[in-house]
Amino acid sequence: ISPNNVGEQVQYEITGIDPGAGLMTATAKAMKDYNLKDWKLKEGSSAAMTAELQKAYEQKQPIIVTGWTPHWMFAKYKLKYLKDPKESFGKSESIHTIVRKGFKEDNPNAYKILDSFYWNPTDMEEVMVDIQNGAKPEEAAKKWVVHHPDIVKKWTQGVQKGNGQKVSLVYVAWESEIASTNVIGSVLKNQGYNVTLKQVEAGPMFAGVANGSADAMVAAWFPTTHKDYLNTYKNQLVDLGPNLKGTKLGLVVPEYMPINSISDLEN
């Protein structure tokens, strides 16, 4: 594949994820910034994107996907981010924990645990890889909790146990958030709460916490990726700050592709 006909090789298509993802908004911005006028961004889901990536990778075919870190794809495949000299994808960010207004008063001890929830990209990747290798999210989460009592203790020490109070968590089916939501859900369950995890699209996730129909989410990518949702619901959400630092968003390709920058795609 020579650099100048990568577009033809991938039918001028970037394989994206769910339309509500901030990554898709950032990719649309990048396509404008880099004047990718003949290119189109294919919407779908994170699961569909990773399935297409796997198929192309196994056949050493060209593919360009919307990718992010932390993600198991970097553990499984030899991939690279295309350089983004115009910084259309922003800088490294944090994933924040958000709770509904009133949650602290209604459930102070579950609030304390959610407020203390903090782990590293390598911790999240450990759970993501387990799930990718076939473990059920709940099982992978339980296993991580058992293997990392020292980290979990930081979230729960000195916090009074619950006695069956309900805690409802919402998340979007991004591999990173499936991992984090199941881990914090498992910890809350062990602490005596009746936890429900609800998978929704990105818009309904923010709306659910804002209107109080859900208690919390650990899936807000700030300051850039989810800024539109933050602006829409700003004073209806309680931002407890980062539960993970050091994310990255961008266009990702297998290392066998001859391109290295988004500007190589300009036609």
Ligand SMILES: C[SH](C)CC(=O)O
């Ligand atoms: C796909 S990232 C986990 C989040 C987002 O892009 O909205």
